[in-house]
Amino acid sequence: MIPTKKAAEMTIEELGAYIDQSVLKPEFTLDQIRKYIQKGVDYKCKTVCVYPSSINIAKELTAETQTGICVVCDFPFGTSATSSKILQAEECCKQGIDELDIVANCGWTRSNLWHSVEADIKAVVDVCHDYDILVNAIFETDALTLDQIKKSTEVAISAGVDFIKTSTNFLTGFASKGAKPETIKIIMDTAKDRCKIKASGAIKTREHFLKLIDMGIDRIGIGYKSTPVVLGLS
Numbered sequence: 001m002i003p004t005k006k007a008a009e010m011t012i013e014e015l016g017a018y019i020d021q022s023v024l025k026p027e028f029t030l031d032q033i034r035k036y037i038q039k040g041v042d043y044k045c046k047t048v049c050v051y052p053s054s055i056n057i058a059k060e061l062t063a064e065t066q067t068g069i070c071v072v073c074d075f076p077f078g079t080s081a082t083s084s085k086i087l088q089a090e091e092c093c094k095q096g097i098d099e100l101d102i103v104a105n106c107g108w109t110r111s112n113l114w115h116s117v118e119a120d121i122k123a124v125v126d127v128c129h130d131y132d133i134l135v136n137a138i139f140e141t142d143a144l145t146l147d148q149i150k151k152s153t154e155v156a157i158s159a160g161v162d163f164i165k166t167s168t169n170f171l172t173g174f175a176s177k178g179a180k181p182e183t184i185k186i187i188m189d190t191a192k193d194r195c196k197i198k199a200s201g202a203i204k205t206r207e208h209f210l211k212l213i214d215m216g217i218d219r220i221g222i223g224y225k226s227t228p229v230v231l232g233l234s
Contacts, residue, residue, distance in 0.1 A: 003214070008210055010213075015213070017045075018219055019221075021036070021040035021045045021049065022221055022224060023040070023054065024051065036224040037050065041062055044066060046068060046219060047070040048062065049070040049072065050071060052071055059095070059096065070097070073088050073100050073101060074103055076171075082124075086123050086127055089102065100124070100128050102121060104120070106143055106171075110143060112151075117155050118158055121156060125159055125160045134162040135163070136162065137161040139152045139164065139166065142167060143173075150190045152164075153191055154190065162195060163195065163197065164191065164196075164197050165198040166184070167179065167221075169200065169221075176201065178199075178202030179220070184199055198217070199220045201221070203223075205229065206231075
């Protein structure tokens, strides 16, 4: 949705409401997890994005704040069996989260196995929606052709996702372009407001961040180091 004013004119709080701050470094100590979740709360981010093992910490630190909890499922590769994804998603939902990121099987999307991709995502969507949890489907757009990005968008919409997201930031073997404006425009033009769009990957500058908002992005995944940068605080 195109905002009513330019991103450069927005307050820090208004900009923070676009951000899902990721706290997903696998080597983080508990003290680091707590530190960067708290930073996300302090910046008034829409959510903090964490692993299932960090839900309890996130619930403690976000309690009575405007920051929600987004949990990753089968992250970052999305290659587990569908039955395993369902179990993980349900366990997360039972703990009282706000959103769940499910990673689409990248090999299946690159192989054009669209029926399998849709069924895999829909199985998780159905579980989450039973708990009124929003679902973000992540596609590794850097590894896909333009036609595959368009088809991934259609498949995600058909599966009932709430958001389509562009990158895990963990992909190797491909140029890390993530949420480049050209990719976001393709997804927006394909989605035609049938679901929301979340930009993620390689968003490290304030200029990039503000451009995506002005384009009409709904949400933006930002790494814990880059949040103060895009907000103009460092």
